[in-house]
Amino acid sequence: MESVVLHQGGYEQPAKRIDERKARAVADDLEKRVKDKIPFPDSEALLRRVIPEHQRGEPDYDAMMPALAAVAHEQAPIVKAELDRLGALRSVAFKGVLQEGSDVYDVRFERGTLECGLSLAPDGKLSGIYFRPGL
Template sequence: MTQLSFSRNERGDAESVVLHQGGYEQAAKRIDETKARAVADDPERRVKNKIPFPNSEALLRRIIAEHQRGEPDYDAMTPPLAALARAQAPLVKSEFDRLGLLQGVAFKGVLQEGSDVYDVRFDKGTLECGLTLAPDGKLSGIYFRPAL
């Protein structure tokens, strides 16, 4: 279930909103129109110019290492992603065990919805990996699939 809670000023204008979803809460303050346009343009600029979010590759390498050890950092994930990651952790670890040692990471680009995408080479195969961050900096999405 998803719910939005608004905080209003004395004139009744919305000043902030909180998204409540699956035990996760994300607060956002109202911003002016100029900043809103800049925020809206940023994903388009990242996609067009293939600009990863800061430290994207280092984050992906850390996530892979955590899963290889069988110790994902669930606190660094949004609660809905953490729940999925817990359920899939044994399968993900098994796949990383099968693939062997990490050999290299190559940035491919940014998907339309904002996910950074990488090709990740291991001893015994290559995966395409995508990751997305929530506004609070937590990991909100990740996928691993065989590279084509």
């Protein structure tokens, strides 16, 4: 089999087979990112762009994978309301990389904090993002 297609939630996500050497290199790279806490390039800048987009109620859905864009569109009013409650962005601090590859940040606002995580698809589009109350 040369490829598979994941059919989920009305969307299709193709995946091409890669050889064992390439798969090992990808796994080793992720292991190093997790162990050494190395964010993917420009992830902080991306997060600093995404937060104001959500604060304005204008997320860039074209920069997201289709399944994420659908969820983000549905949840946009909830996310905007929470960001409005928190107020102005004060700081962004990188925490680390989760086992599945998401970069995680502590984000401080004038009236609270959030933990934010984001991940990228191989084509550079956002494949995952979350906001949850910070500690």
